[in-house]
Amino acid sequence: MKIVIVGLGLIGGSxxxxxxxxxxxxxxxDKDVETLEYAKKKGYIKISDETExxxxxxAELIILAIYPQAILEFLNKNKMYFTKHQIITDVCxxxxxxxxxxxxxxxxxVYLSHHPxxxxxxxxxxxxxxxxxxxxxxxxxxxxxxxxxxxxxxxxIARDLNFGRITLISPKRHDEMIGFTSQLTHAIAxxxxxxxxxxxxxxFIGDSYRDLTRxxxxxxxxxxxxxxxxxxxxxxxxxxxxxELNILKKALNDNDKEQLxxxxxxxxxxxxxxxxxxx
Amino acid sequence: MKIVIVGLGLIGGSxxxxxxxxxxxxxxxDKDVETLEYAKKKGYIKISDETExxxxxxAELIILAIYPQAILEFLNKNKMYFTKHQIITDVCxxxxxxxxxxxxxxxxxVYLSHHPxxxxxxxxxxxxxxxxxxxxxxxxxxxxxxxxxxxxxxxxIARDLNFGRITLISPKRHDEMIGFTSQLTHAIAxxxxxxxxxxxxxxFIGDSYRDLTRxxxxxxxxxxxxxxxxxxxxxxxxxxxxxELNILKKALNDNDKEQLxxxxxxxxxxxxxxxxxxx
Numbered sequence: 001m002k003i004v005i006v007g008l009g010l011i012g013g014s015x016x017x018x019x020x021x022x023x024x025x026x027x028x029x030d031k032d033v034e035t036l037e038y039a040k041k042k043g044y045i046k047i048s049d050e051t052e053x054x055x056x057x058x059a060e061l062i063i064l065a066i067y068p069q070a071i072l073e074f075l076n077k078n079k080m081y082f083t084k085h086q087i088i089t090d091v092c093x094x095x096x097x098x099x100x101x102x103x104x105x106x107x108x109x110v111y112l113s114h115h116p117x118x119x120x121x122x123x124x125x126x127x128x129x130x131x132x133x134x135x136x137x138x139x140x141x142x143x144x145x146x147x148x149x150x151x152x153x154x155x156x157i158a159r160d161l162n163f164g165r166i167t168l169i170s171p172k173r174h175d176e177m178i179g180f181t182s183q184l185t186h187a188i189a190x191x192x193x194x195x196x197x198x199x200x201x202x203x204f205i206g207d208s209y210r211d212l213t214r215x216x217x218x219x220x221x222x223x224x225x226x227x228x229x230x231x232x233x234x235x236x237x238x239x240x241x242x243x244e245l246n247i248l249k250k251a252l253n254d255n256d257k258e259q260l261x262x263x264x265x266x267x268x269x270x271x272x273x274x275x276x277x278x279x
Numbered sequence: 280m281k282i283v284i285v286g287l288g289l290i291g292g293s294x295x296x297x298x299x300x301x302x303x304x305x306x307x308x309d310k311d312v313e314t315l316e317y318a319k320k321k322g323y324i325k326i327s328d329e330t331e332x333x334x335x336x337x338a339e340l341i342i343l344a345i346y347p348q349a350i351l352e353f354l355n356k357n358k359m360y361f362t363k364h365q366i367i368t369d370v371c372x373x374x375x376x377x378x379x380x381x382x383x384x385x386x387x388x389v390y391l392s393h394h395p396x397x398x399x400x401x402x403x404x405x406x407x408x409x410x411x412x413x414x415x416x417x418x419x420x421x422x423x424x425x426x427x428x429x430x431x432x433x434x435x436i437a438r439d440l441n442f443g444r445i446t447l448i449s450p451k452r453h454d455e456m457i458g459f460t461s462q463l464t465h466a467i468a469x470x471x472x473x474x475x476x477x478x479x480x481x482x483f484i485g486d487s488y489r490d491l492t493r494x495x496x497x498x499x500x501x502x503x504x505x506x507x508x509x510x511x512x513x514x515x516x517x518x519x520x521x522x523e524l525n526i527l528k529k530a531l532n533d534n535d536k537e538q539l540x541x542x543x544x545x546x547x548x549x550x551x552x553x554x555x556x557x558x
Contacts, residue, residue, distance in 0.1 A: 117485035137482060167482045177483040180475065185487045188467055190546040191523035195516070196459065202553050203416060203446045204456040206396035208464045211490040216550040220543035224536045231531050237474070238528055242521070244470035249517055252510050257503045264499035267469040271495040274481050 001025065001153075004059040005045070006074060008035050008125050011091050011116065012065030015161065016044035018130025022160040027055050035125050044128065057081040061153060062109075064090040068225050072098055075105035082109035087150045089114055093178060095141050095171035097229040103143065112150040115139040115174065116163065117182075121217040130161060138163035141171045179233030184241060186223060187234065189216040280304065280432075283338040284324070285353060287314050287404050290370050290395065291344030294440065295323035297409030301439040306334050314404050323407065336360040340432060341388075343369040347504050351377055354384035361388035366429045368393055372457060374420050374450035376508040382422065391429040394418040394453065395442065396461075400496040409440060417442035420450045458512030465502060466517060468495040 001024050005012045008030045016039060020026045028045035029052055030036050039045045048055065056062065056078055064071050071090055082088065086109035090102070095113050103111040118136035120127055138158040142151060151168070158166050169177070193216040227234060251259035280303050284291050287309045295318060299305045307324035308331055309315050318324045327334065335341065335357055343350050350369055361367065365388035369381070374392050382390040397415035399406055417437040421430055430447070437445050448456070472495040506513060530538040 117483070119485070137485065139483065165482060169482075174483075177477070177480070180477070181480060181484045181488045184471070185491045187524070187527055188471065189487075189491065190542055191527055192463070192467060192520055193546040193549050194526075194542060195519040195523040196549060197519070198456070198459070201456070201460060203444060203448075204396070204418065204453075205460045205553065206398070206416065208468075208494045209460045210553070211493060212464045212468065213546075213550050213553075214490060215487045216546040217554070218543045218547055220540040220547070223543055224539035227531060227539060228534060228536060231534075235528065235531055238524065240474040240476070241471055242524070244474040245466070245517065245521070247473075248466055248470055249514065252506060252514055255507060255510075257507060260503035260506060261499040263469055263473060264497045264502055267472040267492075267495035268497055268499070270472050270475060271492050274484065274489070274492075275496070 001060045001156075002058060003027070003061045003063065004029060004055050005063045005065055006030075007064065007066035007070075008032075008039050008044070008128075009065060010120060010122055010124060010127050012063070013039060013044060013125035013128030014130045014132060015063060015065060015091075017042070017128055018133065018161045019157070020044055020046075021130065024160070027059070029055065038125055042128075044125075053078075053081055057083060059086060061157070062086065062088045064088065066090075067222055068092050068094060068098060068229055072101055072105065075102055079105050082106055084108045086110070087112060087153050089154060091116055093182060093226045094175055094229045096175045099141070099143070099171045110147060110150045112146055112154060113141045113171065114154050114158075115141070115178070116158075116161075118163075121214060123219055133161045133163050135162070135164040138166045139174055140166065140168050141174045142168060143171070175230050176233045179230050180237045183227060183230060183234045184237040186215050186218060187227070187238060188241070189213050190218065192216070280339050280435075281337060282306070282340045282342065283308060283334050284342045284344055285309075286343065286345035286349075287311075287318050287323070287407075288344060289399060289401055289403060289406050291342070292318060292323060292404035292407030293409045293411060294342060294344060294370075296321070296407050297412065297440045298436070299323055299325075300409065303439070306338070308334065317404055321407075323404075332357075332360055336362060338365060340436070341365065341367045342436075343367065345369075346501055347371050347373060347377060347508055351380055351384065354381055358384050361385055363387040365389070366391060366432050368433060370395055372461060372505045373454055373508045375454045378420070378422070378450045389426060389429045391425055391433060392420045392450065393433050393437075394420070394457070395437075395440075397442075400493060402498055412440045412442050414441070414443040417445045418453055419445065419447050420453045421447060422450070454509050455512045458509050459516045462506060462509060462513045463516040463520060465494050465497060466506070466513065467520070468492050469497065471495070 004027045005016050006029045008028045026045050088106045088109050088111050118132045193213050283306045284295050285308045287307045305324050367385045367388050367390050397411045472492050
C-alpha cells in the first residue's frame, strides 16, 4: 500500500519503521529536514522525487501523526489534494473534539480515526521502535457512515504492526474510556510527584513509587492539548476517583479495619482480572 | 552467624534463602508445619534438634518477619529467652507504633528495626526469591541509644542480601517518608481501580494503567494494619496529594494551558532525577 505518514515523531517514526518492514511503500512528511533525512537513512521511509502535493494526492493511506490542534490546520491547508479512494487517519489520544470537522475537510477522501495505545516517555524519531506496538490495544473510532473498506484497511495496518486486541468504538465512548485509563492515570501521577516537597524522597522509594510515577515524565505540549480537548470526561473521572479516595480516608479516620480490608479485596479482585487478560 | 527467622512468608522465606546461600546458619519458626517442611526441603533453613526456646535463646540474630500486631505478642510470649548479646529485628513497613514497646520487651537483647523496600504482589514461601532485594533500598531505624554493633550487624545482613542503598533514619521520619512513597501510592492505586465502574475497561488499557495499578493487588490483612498504624502521616500525605490534584483540576476548568504545561514540566523534572539515581 502507498502510505504517507505526516509527522515523523516517536509514533510516526515507529509506524514508518514497522510498515516499511512489512513491505508497504512508505513516504514521510515532516517540517524538520533532519528528521526526514534520519528516516530515509534508517530505511523507515522511501526516497521520492514527488512533491508533498503529489505524495498526498496519490497515497492510498495518509496517517497524521501530529498534535490534535495541528490536524485540522493540516487538512485545511491540503484539502485540494484529497481524492475519493483515499483513507486519512490520525493517531490522536482524543477524538470527539475534531473528528466531525476532520471528516468534512477530508472529503471526498474517507476520514477514519484510530488510537494506538502504546508509547514511551520519550520524544522524537531517535526513539522510534515498532516493537512498542506488540500486543497493545488498537482502537478504531468509526462514524455512522464510515465504509467497511476503510475499517478493513486500518485493521490490516494494526495487524501489520503486531497490535493485540483491535476494538471498534464510537469517538464519544472512546474519549470517555481514555479519560479514565490514560488521562486520569497521568493526572494522578503528575499530582503525586508534584505533591512531593521532600528533598530526600529518592532514599525511600521502592518499585511501587517508580512504577506509579513513570508517566509523570510527560510531553507537556501534547498532554495539555489532550487534557483540554477531553476536559469534561477527565474532570468527571477525577471526581469519581476522589470519591473513592474519600471512602478510604473515612475508613482510616474511623479506624475501620474491616472497611479497609473490603476496599483492598475489591481492588485486588478487579485488577487481577486485567492481569490475566492483559498478558 | 546463627540466625532465627520467625515467620517464613514471602519476605521471611526470601531472607532465609538468601542468608543460607551466604553461609549463615539459618533456622526458622513458623506456625505452619508445611511451610517449615517446605523451607527445609528447599534448603532455606537448617534441620535442628533444638526446641524453639533453645533456638531463640542461642540465636545471635532474630528476624521477625511477621505482621506488626504479631510482633509485640511474640516478644511478650518469648521474652524469658532473650539474652544480652542478641539482636532482634523486624521487617515491618511501619515503625513508630510499636518500636518502644518492642525495645522494652526484648531487653536485655538489643532491638533494632529495619525495612527492606522490596516485595511482590504475592503471599507465602512458595514465592520466596532473594533476588527481589538486589539494588533495593534498605532502611535501618535506630533509637538514640542503639549500640553501633547492632547497626553493623544489620548492615552486613543488607550487604549479604545484595540490597543497594542502606540508610539510617529515625523511626518517626521513616514513617513519614514511607507514608508518602509506599502507603500513599497504594492508597491511590486502590482508589483508582475501585473507581472503575465500567465492565469494558480491559479493552482500553495501556501500559500506563497497568503500571499504575499493579499494587492495587494487595495483601489486605497486612496493609490495613500498616495503614492504621501510620494513619496520621498517611492522611497528611493524601491531603497534600489532593491539593495538587485540585490545582490540576482548576487549570482544566480554567482552560489554562500554560498552567498545565507548568505542572507537567515540574513533574517531569522531579521524576527524571529519580530515574537517574534509581537505576
